[in-house]
Amino acid sequence: MSGxxxxxPKTAIGKWFEAxxxxxRLLHDTAVSYPTxxxxxxxxxFGGILAMMLVVQIVTGVVLAMHYAADSRVAFHSVESIxxxxxxxxxxxxxxxxxxxxxxxxxxxxxxxxxxxxSYKPPREILWILGVIIYLLMMAAAFMGYVLPWxxxxxxxxxxxxxxxxxLPFVGQxxxxxxxxxxxxxxxxLNRFFSLHYLLPFLIAGVVVLHVWALHVVGQNNPLGIEAxxxxxxxxxxxxxxxxxxxxIVLFMIFYGWFVFYQPNFLGHPDNYIEANPLSTPAHIVPExxxxxFYAILRAIDFNIGPIDSKLGGVLAMxxxxxxxxxxxxxxxxxxxxxxxxxxxxxxxxxxGLNALFLGFLxxxxxxxxxxxxxxxxxxxxxxxxxxxxxxxxxxxxxxxEKPKPLPISINDAILAKSAH
Amino acid sequence: xxAKMIRWAAAALAAGIALTASIAVAQEEAVEYPLLKPAxxxxxxxxxxGRYDQAQLQRxxxxxxxxxxxxxxxxxxxxxxxxxxxxxxxxxxxxxxxAATYAIEDGPNDAGEMFERPRLxxxxxxxxxxxxxxxxxxxxxxxxxxxxxxxxxxAVHRGFPWFIFDAFWPYQEQGPDYITSLLAGYQxxxxxxxxxxxxxxxxxxxxxxxxxxxxxIDDDVVEYxxxxxxxxxxxxxxxxxxxxxxxxxxxxxxxxxxxxxxLYLIVFAGILYFVKRQVWRxxxx
Numbered sequence: 006m007s008g009x010x011x012x013x014p015k016t017a018i019g020k021w022f023e024a025x026x027x028x029x030r031l032l033h034d035t036a037v038s039y040p041t042x043x044x045x046x047x048x049x050x051f052g053g054i055l056a057m058m059l060v061v062q063i064v065t066g067v068v069l070a071m072h073y074a075a076d077s078r079v080a081f082h083s084v085e086s087i088x089x090x091x092x093x094x095x096x097x098x099x100x101x102x103x104x105x106x107x108x109x110x111x112x113x114x115x116x117x118x119x120x121x122x123x124s125y126k127p128p129r130e131i132l133w134i135l136g137v138i139i140y141l142l143m144m145a146a147a148f149m150g151y152v153l154p155w156x157x158x159x160x161x162x163x164x165x166x167x168x169x170x171x172x173l174p175f176v177g178q179x180x181x182x183x184x185x186x187x188x189x190x191x192x193x194x195l196n197r198f199f200s201l202h203y204l205l206p207f208l209i210a211g212v213v214v215l216h217v218w219a220l221h222v223v224g225q226n227n228p229l230g231i232e233a234x235x236x237x238x239x240x241x242x243x244x245x246x247x248x249x250x251x252x253x254i255v256l257f258m259i260f261y262g263w264f265v266f267y268q269p270n271f272l273g274h275p276d277n278y279i280e281a282n283p284l285s286t287p288a289h290i291v292p293e294x295x296x297x298x299f300y301a302i303l304r305a306i307d308f309n310i311g312p313i314d315s316k317l318g319g320v321l322a323m324x325x326x327x328x329x330x331x332x333x334x335x336x337x338x339x340x341x342x343x344x345x346x347x348x349x350x351x352x353x354x355x356x357x358g359l360n361a362l363f364l365g366f367l368x369x370x371x372x373x374x375x376x377x378x379x380x381x382x383x384x385x386x387x388x389x390x391x392x393x394x395x396x397x398x399x400x401x402x403x404x405x406x407e408k409p410k411p412l413p414i415s416i417n418d419a420i421l422a423k424s425a426h
Numbered sequence: 427x428x429a430k431m432i433r434w435a436a437a438a439l440a441a442g443i444a445l446t447a448s449i450a451v452a453q454e455e456a457v458e459y460p461l462l463k464p465a466x467x468x469x470x471x472x473x474x475x476g477r478y479d480q481a482q483l484q485r486x487x488x489x490x491x492x493x494x495x496x497x498x499x500x501x502x503x504x505x506x507x508x509x510x511x512x513x514x515x516x517x518x519x520x521x522x523x524x525a526a527t528y529a530i531e532d533g534p535n536d537a538g539e540m541f542e543r544p545r546l547x548x549x550x551x552x553x554x555x556x557x558x559x560x561x562x563x564x565x566x567x568x569x570x571x572x573x574x575x576x577x578x579x580x581a582v583h584r585g586f587p588w589f590i591f592d593a594f595w596p597y598q599e600q601g602p603d604y605i606t607s608l609l610a611g612y613q614x615x616x617x618x619x620x621x622x623x624x625x626x627x628x629x630x631x632x633x634x635x636x637x638x639x640x641x642x643i644d645d646d647v648v649e650y651x652x653x654x655x656x657x658x659x660x661x662x663x664x665x666x667x668x669x670x671x672x673x674x675x676x677x678x679x680x681x682x683x684x685x686x687x688x689l690y691l692i693v694f695a696g697i698l699y700f701v702k703r704q705v706w707r708x709x710x711x
Contacts, residue, residue: 043711085502085575088676095676096683240709248705252698259691266684267474267596270578275601278579278673279571288633366586424710 230343338404486668
């Protein structure tokens with residue numbers, strides 16, 4: 006799809022530049038003439054929304070860093086002085102804190118879109134794996150950012166999560182000590198997390214460049230999951246995709262603004278308005294909402310498996326739940342990409358979506374709470390089982406036993422057939 | 427074959443659920459605090475167009491000053507904030523006079539000595555105890571929490587499915603609702619309940635059946651100049667509103683700006699919708 010470039014410099018400056026650094030050509034090929042399937046639906050605008058969110062997070066974050074002090078004695082108060090005394094400080098901080106949640110909402114839509122339409126299948130394996138890496142970096146950045154206000158949940162969340170590493174045999178303890186800069190979460194932890202929290206977004210931006218590059222080599226997938234074959238199947242990125250992207254970016258901003266202006270603390274935890282206190286453990290430590298499904302998987306493994314004790318087992322299951330995504334291009338054996346043409350896959354996929362939401366809910370309750378007549382941890386085990394079964398059993402097997410519906414000959418063909426009705 | 431598969435899967439799922447249900451031992455459910463969920467109150471600052479009620483904030487400050495401040499600090503609020511826009515609306519002169527009634531240690535001076543001077547508007551509210559240990563010693567071992575952020579640091583979980591509705595039918599007043607219910611909610615313990623020595627039974631308390639804070643307010647303990655009824659309930663609501671302002675002093679500005687931003691975005695989205703339709707007019711998709 007990358008095809009040959011159609012850019013022709015018209016002005017003298019344009020020609021001068023073109024002979025020295027063809028950056029205008031690069032932008033033209035990327036954002037103007039790039040052929041995009043004409044049948045994309047609104048779910049394909051979430052890439053643009055994510056790019057916007059990354060920029061918003063970096064800009065608000067850079068401004069916050071001008072007023073924030075990474076010292077465990079004053080960090081909490083520096084955040085409060087941003088909220089109270091810095092001009093527009095309350096707006097910038099609420100944009101940044103809620104921005105993290107919006108970033109995750111958008112990335113989950115983006116991931117589930119990829120899962121449904123088979124966007125991970127050849128030739129898009131590298132594109133997909135780069136996406137998994139971005140997601141991992143986002144999680145690290147979000148976790149470290151949540152520690153910076155130095156509230157109770159910041160402190161105890163950091164304590165619980167860094168403690169995961171001690172589950173690894175031999176190397177675990179040294180890794181944890183290195184990560185938190187001592188034997189318990191303290192000022193050294195806060196300082197290195199601040200440093201890394203400032204670094205990670207730029208790493209994300211770097212991987213995003215690779216992600217977009219890979220996208221432009223293989224071209225976009227589309228709801229039919231068949232490759233664009235001719236010019237009839239595509240339209241130029243500008244104005245067609247741009248006009249759609251901008252509309253949906255603004256719609257997403259309305260959703261974002263609703264939380265920033267009217268519900269700014271809805272997605273946070275009240276305990277984080279209490280300054281960190283190493284001597285007082287909160288009754289119920291919960292991670293941010295976007296980690297809840299993985300937290301449920303972690304807590305689901307409360308039994309030993311041979312030499313693997315429950316703690317290591319939980320940590321392995323949790324990281325495995327993310328790592329399995331990277332192998333998805335080879336786990337799904339079906340030749341058909343789009344879920345539209347796969348009747349059994351469709352059912353398994355929607356169950357997977359509901360199951361993920363349910364895992365999120367289970368992550369938010371105590372393990373011994375009674376849900377629908379059973380302990381939450383029992384449900385978590387069933388849900389964790391389905392989570393892995395989807396990737397490791399259902400997708401590999403379905404490719405052999407499922408009979409997909411017939412695929413249209415081309416995108417153009419399918420559109421003509423639709424408009425003929 | 428497909429239908430058979432689905433039937434098989436459904437049977438397996440049903441078996442799984444049945445198995446789970448049978449494993450689940452009917453457990454004695456752990457007691458959840460608070461015993462009574464806080465009641466919803468009417469707040470002038472709730473909702474999209476909500477704003478603080480200046481008179482209420484002034485009354486709330488009076489309750490805080492006369493009652494709460496004898497045990498609770500409020501270190502993040504300065505006297506000058508009382509004159510800020512969107513706050514209790516004291517005049518700058520009134521704030522100067524008020525601040526000067528409290529002393530603060532300053533220094534060292536040119537002779538190297540610490541000295542006391544009257545507080546300025548830029549100084550914080552005075553704390554009742556010199557340090558946390560002194561505060562504990564004077565309160566039977568319990569530390570009265572700083573009240574600067576208390577209205578955002580306390581929320582009683584409403585649980586599934588309420589939190590979903592609360593996101594879109596905005597509800598951000600869990601803090602003041604909780605504080606009001608707690609302050610006005612002290613009662614005699616039921617006959618079969620004994621509370622630990624030195625604590626007071628309150629079914630609204632978030633962390634147990636009783637707390638060390640004695641009932642702080644009762645009817646007619648604070649004299650209002652504006653004729654507002656001097657009831658326990660009224661005091662509790664007024665001071666909760668004041669505490670919400672202390673925790674979120676820019677709420678008025680936030681909701682005012684929010685309305686403009688949202689209106690702009692909605693109109694802009696409408697225009698963009700027609701732009702998109704125009705662009706795609708001749709392209710079937």
